[in-house]
Amino acid sequence: xxxxxxxxxxxxxxxxxxxxxxxxxxxxxxxxxxxxxxxxxxxxxxxxxxxxxxxxxxxxxxxxxxxxxxxxxxxxxxxxxxxxxxxxxxxxxxxxxxxxxxxxxxxxxxxxxxxxxxxxxxxxxxxxxxxxxxxxxxxxxxxxxxxxxxxxxxxxxxxxxxxxxxxxxxxxxxxxxxxxxxxxxxxxxxxxxxxxxxxxxxxxxxxxxxxxxxxxxxxxxxxxxxxxxxxxxxxxxxxxxxxxxxxxxxxxxxxxxxxxxxxxxxxxxxxxxxxxxx
Amino acid sequence: xxxxxxxxxxxxxxxxxxxxxxxxxxxxxxxxxxxxxxxxxxxxxxxxxxxxxxxxxxxxxxxxxxxxxxxxxxxxxxxxxxxxxxxxxxxxxxxxxxxxxxxxxxxxxxxxxxxxxxxxxxxxxxxxxxx
Amino acid sequence: xxxxxxxxxxxxxxxxxxxxxxxxxxxxxxxxxxxxxxxxxxxxxxxxxxxxxxxxxxxxxxxxxxxxxxxxxxxxxxxxxxxxxxxxxxxxxxxxxxxxxxxxxxxxxxxxxxxxxxxxxxxxxx
Ligand SMILES: Nc1ncnc2c1ncn2[C@@H]1O[C@H](COP(=O)(O)OP(=O)(O)OP(=O)(O)O)[C@@H](O)[C@H]1O
Ligand SMILES: [Mg+2]
Numbered sequence: 154x155x156x157x158x159x160x161x162x163x164x165x166x167x168x169x170x171x172x173x174x175x176x177x178x179x180x181x182x183x184x185x186x187x188x189x190x191x192x193x194x195x196x197x198x199x200x201x202x203x204x205x206x207x208x209x210x211x212x213x214x215x216x217x218x219x220x221x222x223x224x225x226x227x228x229x230x231x232x233x234x235x236x237x238x239x240x241x242x243x244x245x246x247x248x249x250x251x252x253x254x255x256x257x258x259x260x261x262x263x264x265x266x267x268x269x270x271x272x273x274x275x276x277x278x279x280x281x282x283x284x285x286x287x288x289x290x291x292x293x294x295x296x297x298x299x300x301x302x303x304x305x306x307x308x309x310x311x312x313x314x315x316x317x318x319x320x321x322x323x324x325x326x327x328x329x330x331x332x333x334x335x336x337x338x339x340x341x342x343x344x345x346x347x348x349x350x351x352x353x354x355x356x357x358x359x360x361x362x363x364x365x366x367x368x369x370x371x372x373x374x375x376x377x378x379x380x381x382x383x384x385x386x387x388x389x390x391x392x393x394x395x396x397x398x399x400x401x402x403x404x405x406x407x408x409x410x411x412x413x414x415x416x417x418x419x420x421x422x423x424x425x426x427x428x429x430x431x
Numbered sequence: 432x433x434x435x436x437x438x439x440x441x442x443x444x445x446x447x448x449x450x451x452x453x454x455x456x457x458x459x460x461x462x463x464x465x466x467x468x469x470x471x472x473x474x475x476x477x478x479x480x481x482x483x484x485x486x487x488x489x490x491x492x493x494x495x496x497x498x499x500x501x502x503x504x505x506x507x508x509x510x511x512x513x514x515x516x517x518x519x520x521x522x523x524x525x526x527x528x529x530x531x532x533x534x535x536x537x538x539x540x541x542x543x544x545x546x547x548x549x550x551x552x553x554x555x556x557x558x559x560x561x562x
Numbered sequence: 563x564x565x566x567x568x569x570x571x572x573x574x575x576x577x578x579x580x581x582x583x584x585x586x587x588x589x590x591x592x593x594x595x596x597x598x599x600x601x602x603x604x605x606x607x608x609x610x611x612x613x614x615x616x617x618x619x620x621x622x623x624x625x626x627x628x629x630x631x632x633x634x635x636x637x638x639x640x641x642x643x644x645x646x647x648x649x650x651x652x653x654x655x656x657x658x659x660x661x662x663x664x665x666x667x668x669x670x671x672x673x674x675x676x677x678x679x680x681x682x683x684x685x686x687x688x
Contacts, residue, residue, distance in 0.1 A: 330562075337464055340645035347666050371652050378648040380641065380666040442584045449615065450581065467615060467646040471654060474617035478584075521655055531618050535654035 160273045165213035167259060168252065176205050179251045186247070188240045208248065212277050220281050224288035238289050245285050249278045309335050311342040318419045319348040320412070324357035332368040339372060343381045350419040351376055354412045356387030366401040373406060382422060383407065386415035439477045439505075440486040448489050449473045456501055459493045460561055468539040469501060469559055475532040476505045476555050482526065484509030484553055500541075500560040508552035515547055565590055567597050573605035573675055574598060574636065575668070579612050587623045594627060598636045605675035606631045609668055611642030616651055628662045637678055639663045641671040 168175065180201050183189050189197055203223065211220045227241070256274060260267035309331075312320045321339055343351060353369065355361065373383040386409045388396075396403060409415040437448050452473040456466045473489070480487040487507025494502045517523045521534030537543040542558040568575045574597055582590065598606065608624065610616065616624070628638035640662050665671040 336649060337645070340649060344645055344666070347670075349666065349670070371649075375645070375648040375652045378643050378651060378664055379645065380643075380664040380670060446581050446583055453614075464646040464649055467644075467650045468653065470615045471617050471650050474615060474619075475654075478617070478619060529618055529622055531655040535618065538653050538655060539650065 156269075157273060160270050161212065161215070164256070164270055164273060165209055167255075168209045168212065171255065172205060172209070175251055175255055176201055179205070179248050182247050182251065183244050186243065188244050188247075204245075204248065208252075208278075208281060211281060212274070215277070217280060217284060220284050221288070224285045225292075227285070228288040228292035241289070242282070242286060245282055249282065252278065309338060311339060313342075313346050313348065314416065315420075315423075317347070317349045317423055318352065318416070319343065319346060319350070320352045320354065320416075322354045322357060322412075326360070327358060327365050327368070329364065329368070332365065336368065336372050336375065340375055340379065343376060343379050349381050350422055351381055351383045352386055352412065352415045352419055353383060354386045354415065355392075356389075356412070361388070361392045361396060363399045363401060366396055366399070370401075370405055384409055384415045384418055386410065386412045435492070436488055436490045438486075439480050439489050441481060442478075445474060445477045445481060448477050448491075452491050452501075452503060455491055455493060456559075459499060459501055461501070461559070465559065469503075472536040472539045472557055473503055475536045476503075476557070479532050479555075480505050480507045480509075480553070483512075487552070494558070498560045500558055502556065502558045505555045506552070507554075511549045511551055511553055512545075512547040513549060515545070519545070565593075567594060569601055569603065570672070571676075572603060572679065573607060573672065574601065574603045575607045575609065577609040577612065581613075581615075582620075584619055587620065591623060591627050591630075595630055595634065598631055598634045603636045604679055606636045606638045607668065607671045607675065608638065608640045609642050609671075610640060610647075611644070611667075613647065614644065616643070616647050618654065621651060625662060637663070637675055639665050639671040639674055641665045641668055 180189070180197060192200070207219055207223045211217060252274065253271075256270055257267065260270055309321065309323065312322070314320050319339070319342055321335070323335070327335070339351065339353075342348070353372070355369075358365065369385065373385075376383050384407045388408055388410075393403070407418070409418055435451065437451060438444055439448055449470045453466055453470045456469045461469065473491075477489060480489070484507030487505060487509070489506075490502075490504040492502055494500050512518050513525075514523070518530075518533050519537070522530045524530035533545075536555075536557060540557040540559050542556070544556040545553070547553040565576060565579065574594070576590070576594060594606065597603070606627075608627070610624075613620070624640060628640070631638045641664065643664065663674065665674050
């Protein structure tokens, strides 16, 4: 056993032996700082035991896996929901203080040994703190990515305005990732709602280039294969001019100037069927 | 990482090869639409190997470097494609087909490599990556 | 494998249920066309709800069934195509060659045919 290993064993042994007392001290100090206000005493007991044990285990084994796993779980649960990130990190700092002061107290007679034990303790304590902080940052980043994904879906709502009519108002720039997502969403909506006319309103799309035009044509054709007709509304004169210049065949599309006239046309298309029935 | 070499000698092989491909694609985590793209590309190229190449083999496997994906290799020792450029452009068929098999499979996949020489046969490699 | 061809009113209805091999598709086409002649059907509905893939061979077969059936006096509607299949077919490059009538489901397909036949009759009466 190396000298360092000896210290590790001695230190973790000390922390284990004095667990009850040190934990009590820690909880007391956190309570005084008002960090645990919203927790029940059972929660305090469970969480402090779990955190305390994880820290001792990490010091003992030098393996951070358990600490990482625990920190991730804490972060995911929004920890104890009732605590803010600030409170959690303050709590961890407090635990570091409690351990630290205990070590000072134990080795006050032997400063040389104190330094060596601190040499084992400090890096582990710092590392645990950075793991906890990181877990929270990562959790937050993951939430943001999820939200962005949700926004992407939200930004292209498919609206059912009549029994068999869907309206898809497109807003903003359309890159190919978004275009692919829109096409899939629209086709699924057609089947889900059994809509026979789809109006795609592109008033809110600033630039229509060949790529966007191709996506539109693709959408129209796939919708047609399902059995639904598509009307494109809101092509500005400038955009129409660009499309023609680019060589896009506008005759492949049924177009109307405004969303209103598009809806009117859709009604007519459906009414045509109704009238024939008589 | 699984790898399987399957024969494509006749029409019923086309069905087994493409359902094998669909399963592998589904297990690799591809969504419904990508599964459909991959299966359709397999169907086109497997049929080409049977109809034009006189039969051959197909290797299907998942691949992984920094991304994960699926790779399918079609090999035959048939007559080869005489006019490769034309065949890839689409709309060209020596058997009165639509001529969309090769060009269409290329569009459906992320990567498409073809080598073909007269009298020696044809090899097509296609890949699709998980996004 | 035998695929049933049902008759409802003046129409024939065929549901493609499984993955069909090229041979089976060819045989099915023959059966359908024979049945149209035999029954003098005025319409044909092909239900492909169960198909998870339509490649160029299947598409070409559907297209040729539709064209021939129409020549024999039966208007053809393909119903129930899956969204993923439609998207894949378009990307495959079929956009130019697909000229078949489509409807979302069997019911809409039947309505479509009924109306088409009715307006034909109206023309005859006038
Ligand atoms: N494996 C092959 N061996 C030899 N020739 C081939 C092979 N694959 C394709 N070809 C040639 O390339 C042409 C184009 O192939 P492609 O798959 O695009 O169309 P096709 O098979 O003729 O019709 P389909 O639209 O039904 O696929 C074929 O007509 C054939 O001449
Ligand atoms: Mg082919």
